[in-house]
Amino acid sequence: MSKTVSSEEEIQIGNLLFHIFNQDIEADVNPNYPTTRRVTRDYEAFRNKLGKRKQLNLENLPDYISNCLQSLPLPNGMFPMFIPTNNSSPTGSGEHVTSNDVTFPSAPATSSSTQQPQTRRGLGQDPDRVLPEGRIGAERVCLCVSPYSGKHDLTHECQLRVSSPDTVLANSCVFRGRWMYEITICSNGANLQIGWSNADCQFDGDTGVGWCLDSYAYDGHKVLKWNASIEKYGEEWCFGDVIGCAIDMDDGVITFYRNGRSLGDAFRDIYRGPGYAYFPSLTIGKDEECIVNFGQFPLRYPIKGYSPMMSPPIGELQKSRYLLQCLKKLVLVTCHARHGVKQFLHSIPPQKIDVLTLIIAHQIFEHLLPILMKRSSWQYVLLEEFLPICLGLCEGVTGSGSKSSPGDRSPLHTLLDTMLAVLQESESEQILSETFWLLSIVGLSCCPLTSSREKMSWMQFAKKLLSHEKTLNLLIKSPNFLERITYILHVRYPSQDDLNKALPNVWWDRAPFDMSDSHKQTSKDLHTMLRELQSLQSDIMDRILFGDCIANSNNFIHTVDDDLTVNGNNSNKYHFSLSLKQLVEQKLIRSKSLTEGFHSTVYSTVFFLTSLTLIKLLTRDFGAYHGDNKHSMKIIIDGNITFRDGNYAFVEQARCGGIFTFLQRTLKQDTEQTNNRKEPSYPLRSSARVKKIKLSQDSGIMEVDVGSKITTTRPKLVILPADLTNILDSIVFLYHSAVHHTLSMSRSYFSTLNQFSKSLIDTQSKLNSIDTLHTDVISELELSRQVFEKKCFETAQMVTWLKGHTFTKQNFEALVWLFRIILNTIEYEEAQGQQLAFLPEVYIISMVHLYRALRMYFISPDAGVEGQTEFTECLSKMASLLCQLCGDDRIVNPDIQEKLFEALLMFLCFSDTMKALETQSADRRKTLLLTLMSSFNKRNCIHPIGILVRFWKGDGFVYKGKQTGALIDDAISVLPEYEFMLPKFQPSCPSQLFQDQLAQICLQENTPRVEFINGILNQLNSVFSEVIETIQELQHKAVLLNEQTLNPRELRICTAYYHLTIGLLRVLEMLSCKCPALFLDQKSSIAEISLKRLMEVLIQVWNRITAHQTLFDNAIRLRLPGVESIEKMAVLYAVVGVILALCTRGSKDRNTYAIKCLLTAPGFSMKSVELLLQAAHENMQLQTRPYLVKIGVTSEDELLELNSFVSTLKQQNSTLSNSTEAIAQFNEDSCPICCANAISVVFTPCGHSTCKECITRHLLNSENCFFCNQKVAKVQDLKKSKH
Amino acid sequence: MATALTTKGNVHDKMNISIIPSTHHLASSQSSPTSSYPEDIYTTPSTPTNSTPPPNHKTITLNISDLKGRNVQLKISPTERLSMLKKKASSSLDGAKLKNCRAVHHSGRPLADNLCLRSQNIQHQDCILLLPKRENPRNGAIPSYPCPNGPNKSTINRATKHLPKAPLTKPSVRVPPDATDFFRDLRRILLTLIDSAYLLQSAEQLCGARGECYDNDETVEEMESGPEDELAVGAQGYEVDSHAVQTLTSMGYSRARAIHALQLNKMEVSQATDWLVRNSSADIPVVGPNPSTKSVPNKHDTLPSKKRTSPTSSVKGVKSRCIDSQALRNLKDMGFKEEDIIHALQLTGNNQQEACEWLLGEKTEPLSTMRLSKNSKLYKDLFSDPVVQLGLTSPHNLQVLEDMLRNPELVSQYFNDPEVGPLLLHISQITIGHGGRIKNT
Structure with a gap:
């Protein structure tokens, strides 16, 4: 049956073999190479070398190949040796130079016989093996089980992450020579000490490396070195840094390196001698993660003179290099053959070439596999040899001439195909996932600023690797896939070092020098580079998420499980959604500490990339279908899949209505009813027109017209399939737990820069103007100037980076998109009645956060809020939600309510959002106002006061300041969450609409009005009493006890209450202006009582504040820290505002009535009035004092108004005093409460x-x-x- | 034939249409034109292995190769499972060793045994390669990472016994000579910081006296928005109430004395009167700052004093601010020199008793130890820190620092303060690691 190969074929095959296995020939195939004569000659030469067989045919090919591999001049009995030709290998260690260029040795090399490790294979596992170089331990160095806890949690062989603080040692120690190992930090590194320790050291949960005398450690978070005592050492490390730990046992020195740069000798004269040998050891805290490299793979930053704990597997490297070169040539030849450039294979049919390739490849892998799978060396080989070969094959076939056909695949893909064909699945999976892991480490530690090319080439490679479908399918199912891909994709924040290198010239506003031009150029370059990176990132992400639904008709391999893909359970999206959910659950929800610091930037990368890719997909699918991208704006996250389904993974998350199990129980009937309706279930389904559109096999997006018959304004909503919904849901969690923090952290650099540049200018101006006599002052100033300048410079570098990396237009769009989805979802859920209770709280918090982020963090010119129509739409939607949800009793958590009020308050600080609120329907606005009015009797009413004041601010008496002056905001700023002060400085934007509506409600609705007025007056009373009480105490302590030990917290509360007082007074002023009938309606007894009470309180405040030489003035003069912002005029003007509104604005009768009431109020004294007038005049003159700007300044008109009012008052007072009735004597008929009136x-x-x-x-x-x-x-x- | 195919093809899943061999390929095979496929490819009961397929089935020809390069051509129905093909091939190709083979399509695609050829898209004249299965693949399970143990102590001892003894003697406990910890050295740190803060802030005053260093830039305004004038008003830090002054002057005291008394007694008129009565003979500048260097404390005169304060006196002023005036008076009554008393009170943290003992005893601690040396590492670390530097420019912080100096018990309280707390925490973080011992907490 066998078929003899014709002689033509024989020559060609022989030629191919010669080409592949002869090292003289370069790997890149020159298409012009085989002229017939030369071919024959080479072949003859090759035959001669082999010299044995006469016949070459397909049947004896395998023997032949074995022969080829064996009969080449081979040292050590099996494989050829290589002579290193240069030592410029970037990753090889100093001692063991490796090289990619190899020459074919003419004679068996005998020079290098120094590799004992390979010859003692049997001894390799012996833990007590002593190496002459000075190391004791097994051949494979790795982390040992912790002596304390008896366990170690490795997410990968070299990747450590513990569940409780622990100290882990290596299984090998050194007593002589110079050694090192490397640690890559994959978390914040806040609880990490790395170094060396002796076998005698005892560790437990509380002690770590460096706590005892014989252990030495470096902690880059606290910037300390530890050896029984602590001392400053080194620099602060951050996520992604590679820390080298080197020990010199000959000289007794321990040195640490950060990203290859020495931090100086940490310890000298460490104790050595009999019994002393040091283990690499690290103490690691909860949620920290790091990768340890003892030399399992090439050190990232080898230090000259130091060896890694594990010496490189030279023999394996040489073998594998040769074999991989052969493989590479084979792949290239095959590729060329496929593209019609057959070279020496021109007369062999394509199928036979394929078979031939597989046979040869199989032979090569037979030899290669033992090396690639050998535990002690595979990582080294993969990184040092396999990755470069793969990288070399990334390029498409060059010189093929023909245009690439649809089935065109790069040589890398041919290699992967061949590998997957020849190797069994588990083998190739292991090799690929290990390669991928190594790739992720290399990718992680690349800083894009200083080595952008390197980073990009790794990313390119990852892209190629993942665009190979089968490989992607294998990898995406591997554990920790998402984390690894993130490490590759993540653009690491640069360290100060990187910044100095890449951005030597930065400039900032108000910089003392002008470099704006060169700065512009630098940042432009930076941005170009980042754009490039970002497009690569999104390509990869695109590929991962939606690679399998982009035309797969021309794929080289049809996967066997094609039909499963259709079901959607096996698609990449599905796996991705699983791993995203896993990531969110494990890393973000369970361990909150991870979200802080630079580590959270990693998750931001996932977030932004995923959302951007989703946007792209959805826009494409919908855009293609509908011809516009408007529809993708109506996406919601389907609550029936995510919130109400008991199977959903985030069951333990807090929901608006309480915990899930509780909701399930109480809302059981309601839920069942909803769920029993056929999917998709909507409350309005019976009347709604439901339209299903199956867009494509995979995206399966559904569009539902919710309740189009009920209300025409209700938009069409888009329901995504379950896997996309899950991804979206995870994205929301991701935003909530990591991204928002990252954004605010990044934003803080901007304010830091602002702050320090101000200080710099200030110091500079002082330096300029100060007399040269004051040398001590000058030296201090000079010192701080230098410090400020340095800080400014460093922050400006970071800001430049952030502008290009984080605060980009793209990211802004992603956030707007998410904001919109969340708004849609909440809006939809809100309409679901009781089902809203199932909505996770995270959604509401994220809505508030996103608004803040979009409003305040993205304020650069090219990525800002201004003029974004989409954003304006969102605002109006959010306004309507806020109106509804504030005070909604379906939301039970008071913190969430607080957040909503806070968001509403922030809403009112900007004129555009105020407008958005005003455009809400009257019903909605009324709901809101009623909520606000009723909240005065219930909870902490800081926010409702603030909100009401905001409606008024700008219309009050001495309350018109355009620039600043909302004193109520000071009170709110005491709340710690209020980290950003921007809204406070917004110009006031009073809302006539809301003022009028409030007045209307007060006139119409009886019960809420009475409660409202009563609530305000009660609050005012208690709040002001609190202020006075604290001030009394303060005065007492400060003056009489001569101590100033007031609790700062109390002082701040006092300040807050003081500002609340003003707020309440301003609300009263608004009411008196807009709705004087509340107090002046002479027919209503309630109004009368309210007026009396009001006047009483006002007079109290007035008297207390104006009274001379009283504690209030004196307490203010003490200028204690914490109460600086208490200023008497602010509250006085508010009081005057109320009084003027009541006493001068109405008809004459009314005015007289009000004035009479004022004059007869208990405690009224004309002296207070005079003092007030005096103070106002003083204040008028003091306008030049800068800090008064804060309070707002009396204008001439206002002063005149006050003057005329005071004169009217005096006049009335004198007429009144003439007719004063005698005060009733107290007797039995008097009321026991007021002792003034008779019992009635x-x-x-x-x-x-x-x-x-x-x-x-x-x-x-x-x-x-x-x-x-x-x-x-x-x-x-x-x-x-x-x- | 074509019609038959299409009609039949419609019955099946559409996927399979592309798999049906093309007519071109079929032409070479000897099948009869009237052929049909079994109803369901997946549930086809395996045909008896030894019987040849019925002649009216279409068959395709496949090349089967093994690794030895042996090659066989087989005709087989595309509805057969792959296992069938393997069986056939092994009978043709010296089969004993082919039992544990897996099949690979010539394109590199692995083939599954239990699916039929057609569903795996195997076409006429394709090549199929049989590769031996390796015996011990790692089964695809997540590899566990066995971790060899480390060497034990005796091995280490054995291996290192020949090493020379290190020249050093092993110290029992290594404690750095200048062990510092934040709370112990708080006084020195605070004094240093206060000195520096005062100098920095006095610059403002010194410049302000010239009245030309600020333009009306908005930024400056914002920066100034705090009550800056307090420093100008006096080191005691209180604005003087003009009415109170009036009251006192009307009692017959001189204006300067009245102001001084008010300043000493924190504007409390009755106490100031008491003081004036008690100290009728005392000179005005008894304690602390020389009032003559302060601005005339007239409330209406809002501009800072134009008088140039000499820097040294201003520093001295701040020093004396931090001491307990009562204790100073008492000790002064005991006959000590004011300078010594101030020093002693500073050293002892305003503890009159201890200060007295110090004054009576030998004055061992020199004045220079009161502050950090400008050459010390801690000083450099502290003052090269931007946060600290920024903190020093705020009058509020200065006040807090003085408070803490006066009363060290306040430290923990201020640490929890949201305003100065971060600054203090920052300072304490800088100070740790300057030789501090590890606390066993």
């Missing part, structure tokens, strides 16, 4: 009696009797009952 009512059933006014006031706050606390059923008028 009696309560049933308890029978106590007071005057009517007092009890009406009392009953506003309580329904029980003033005296006996018995419930009052009825109040009976004595006079009436007598009659």
Whole structure:
């Protein structure tokens, strides 16, 4: 049956073999190479070399190949040796020079016989093996089981991550020579000490490396070195740094290196001698992660003179290099043959070439596989040999001449195909995933600023690797896939070092020198580079997520499970959604500490890339279908898949209505009802027109017209399939737990720069103007100037980087997109009735956060909020949600409510968002106002006050300051979450609409109004009392006890209360202006009581503040830290504002009535009025004092108004005092509460009696009797009952 | 034939259409034109292995190769499973060793045994390669990482016994000579910081006296928005209430004395009166700053004093600010020199008792130890830190630092303060690692 190969074929095959296995020939195939004569000659030469067989045919080919491999001049019995030709290998260690250029040795090399490791294979596992170089331990160095906890958690052979703080040692120690190992930090590195320790050291959960005398450690977070005592050492490390730990046992020196740069000798004269040998050791805290390299793969930054703990496997490297070169040539030849450039194979049919290739490849892999799978050396071989070969094959076939056909694949893909064919699945999976892991480490430690080319080439390679479908399918299922791909994709934040190298010239606003031009150029270059990186990133991500739904008809390999892909359970998206969910769960939800610091930037990368890719896909699919991308803006996250489904992984997440199990129980019926409706289930389904569109096999996107019959404004919503929904949901979590923090952290650099550049200018100006006599002052100033300048420079470098990397237009769009989806989702959920309770709280928080991020973090010219129509739409949607959700009782968590109020407050600080609120329907606005009004009796009312004041701010008396001046905001700034002060400095934007509507509600709705006024007055009373009390205490302590030890917290609370007082007064001013009938309606008894109460409180405030030589003035003069912003005029003007509104704005009758009430209020004194006037005049003159700008300055008109009012007051007072009735003497008929009026009512059933006014006031706050606390059923008028 | 194919093809899943061999290939095979496929390729009961397929089935010809290069051509129905093909091939190709083979399509695609040829897209005249299965693949399970143990102590001892003894004697405990910890050295650090802060802030005053260093730039305004004038008003830090001064002068005291008394007594008029009565003979500049260097404390005169304060006096002023005036008075009454007393009070943290003992005893601690040396590493670390430098420019922080110096118990309180807390924490972080011992907490 066998078929003899014709002589033509024989020559060609022989030629091919010669070409592949002869090292003289370069790997790159020259298409012009085989002229017939030369071919024959080479072949003859080759035959002669082999010299044995006469016949060459397909049948004896394998023997032949074995022969080829064996009969070449081989040292050590099996494989050819190479003579190194240069030592410029970038990754090889100093001692063991490796090289990619090899020459064919003419004679067996005998020079290098120094590799004992290979010859003692049997001894390799012996843990007590002593190497003459000075190391004790097994051949393979790795981390040992922790002596303390007895375990170690390796996510990979070299990657350590522990569940509780632990100290881990290597399984090998050194007693002589110079050694090193490397650690790559894959977390914040906040709890990490690395170094060396002796076998005697005992570690437990509390002690670590460096705690005892015989251990030495470096902690780059605290920037310390540890050896029984601590001392400053080194630099601060960050995520992605490679730290080299070197020990010199000959001289007794330990040195640490950061990214290849020495940090100086950390320890000298470490103890050596009999019994002393040091183990590489590290103490690692919870949630920290690092990669340890003892030489399993090439050191990233080898230090000359130091050897890695494990010597490189030279023999394996040489063998594999030769074999891989052969493989590379084989692949190239095959590729050329496929593209019609057959070279020496011109007369062999293509199928036979394929078979031939497979046979040869199989032979090569037979020899290669043992090396690639050998535990002690495979990482080294893969990184040092396999990766470069793969990288070399990344380029497409050159010189093929013909245009690439659809089935065109790069040689790398041919190599992968061949490998996957020849190797069994598990083998290739291991090799590929290990390669991928190595790739991720290399990719991680590349800083894009200083080695952008390198980073890009790795990313290119990853792209090629992942665009090979089968490989992607293998890899995506491997554990920790997402993490590894992230490490490759992540653009690491540069360290100060990198910044100095890449951005030597930066410039910032207000810099003391002008470098704007060169700075512009540098940042332009930087941005170009980053754009390039980002497009690569998104290509890779695109490939991973949607590679399998982009036309796969021409694929080289049809996967066997094609039909499974259709089901969607096996698609890349599905696997990706799983690993994303896993990442979010494991790293972000369970361990919160990870979200802080630079580590969270890694997750931001995932976030942005995933969202951008999703946007692209959805825009493409929808855009293609609908011809526009508007539809992708109506995406929601389907709550029926994500929130209400008990199977969903985030069950333990807090929901708006409480915990999930509780909701399931209480809302069982409701939920079942919803779920029983056929999918997709919507409350309005019966009347809704549901439209399903199957766009493509994979995206399967559905469009649902929700309730188009009910309300025409309701938009069409887009429901995504489950896997996409899950990805989106994970993205929301990702944003919440990592990205927002990263953004705010990044933004803080901008404010830091601002702050320090101000200080720099300030110091400079002082230096310029100071007298040269004051040398001590000058030297101090000079010192701080230098420090400030340095800091400015460094921050400016970072800011330049951030502008190009984080705050880009692209990222902004991604955030807007997510913002919109979240808004859509919440809006949809809100309409679901009780089902809203299932919505995770994260959604609401993220909505608020996203708004803040978009508003305040993206303020650069090319990526900002201004003029974004999309964003404006979002704002109006958010405004409507805020109106509805603030105070919504479906949301039970008070913190979330607080957040919503806070968001609303921030909304009101900007004129555009105020407009968005005003355009809401009247009903919505009313809901909001009622919520605000009712909240005065319930909770902490800081936010409602702030909100109401915002409606008014700008319209009040001495409250018109355009630039600054919202004192109520000071009170809010005390809250720690309020980290950004931007809204506070927004110009005021009063809302007539809301003012009017509030007045309207007050006039119409009886019950809320009464409660509202009562609530405000109560609050004002208690808050101001608190202020006075604290100030009294302060005065007492400061003056009488001569100590200034007031609790700063108390002082701040006092300040906050003070500002609340002003806020409340301003709200009252708004009410008196807009709705004076509340107080001046002479027919209503409630109004009368309110007016009396109001006047009482006002007079109290007035008297306390204006009274001369009283504690208030004095306390202010003490200028204690914490109460600086207390200023008497602010509160006085607010009081005056209320009084003027009531007493001068109405008709004459009304004014007289109000003034009379003021004058008769208890405690009123004309002196206070005079003092007020005086103070106002003083204040007018003091306008030049800069800090008064804060409070707002009286204008001439306002002062005139005040003057004329005071004169009216005086006049009225004198007329009134003439007719003053004698004050009733206290007798038995007097009311026991006020002692002023006669008893006029009696309560049933308890029978106590007071005057009517007092009890009406009392009953506003309580329904029980003033005296006996018995419930009052009825109040009976004595006079009436007598009659 | 073509029609038959298409109609039949429609019955099946569409996927399979492309798999049907093309007519071109079929032409060479000897199948009859009337052929049909079994109904379901997946559930085809395997045909008896030894019987040849019915002649009316279409067959395709495949080249089977093994690694030895042996080659066989087989005709087979595309509906057969691959295992069938392997069986056939092994009978033709010296089969004993082919049992554990896996099949690979010539394009490199691995083939599955249990699926039929057609569903795996094997076409006429394709080549199929049989590769031996390796016996011990790692089964694709996630590889565990066995970790060899490290050497034990005796091995280490054996291996290192010939080493020379290190020249050093092993110290029992290595404690750095100048062990520092934040709280112990707090006083020195605080004093140094206060000195520096005062100098920095006095610059403002010195420049302000010239009245020309600020333009009306918005930034400057913002920066100035704090109550800057307090420093100008006086080292005691209180604005003087003009009415209180009036009250006192009306009692017959001179204006300067009245102001001084008010300053000493924190504007409390009654106490100031008491003081004036008690100290009727005392000179005005008893304690602390020389009031004559301060601005005239007239409330309406809002501009800072134009009088040039000499820097040394201003520094002295701040020093005396931090001491307890009562203790100073008492000790002064005991006859000590004011300079010594101030020094002693500073050393002892305003503890009158200890200060007295110090004054009576030998004055061992020199004044220079009161502050950090400008050459010390800690000094350099502290003052090259931008956060610290920024903190020093704020009058508020200066006040806090003085507070802490006066009363060290306040330290922990201020550490929790959201405003100065971060600064203090920052300072303490800088100071650790300057020879501090590890605390066993």
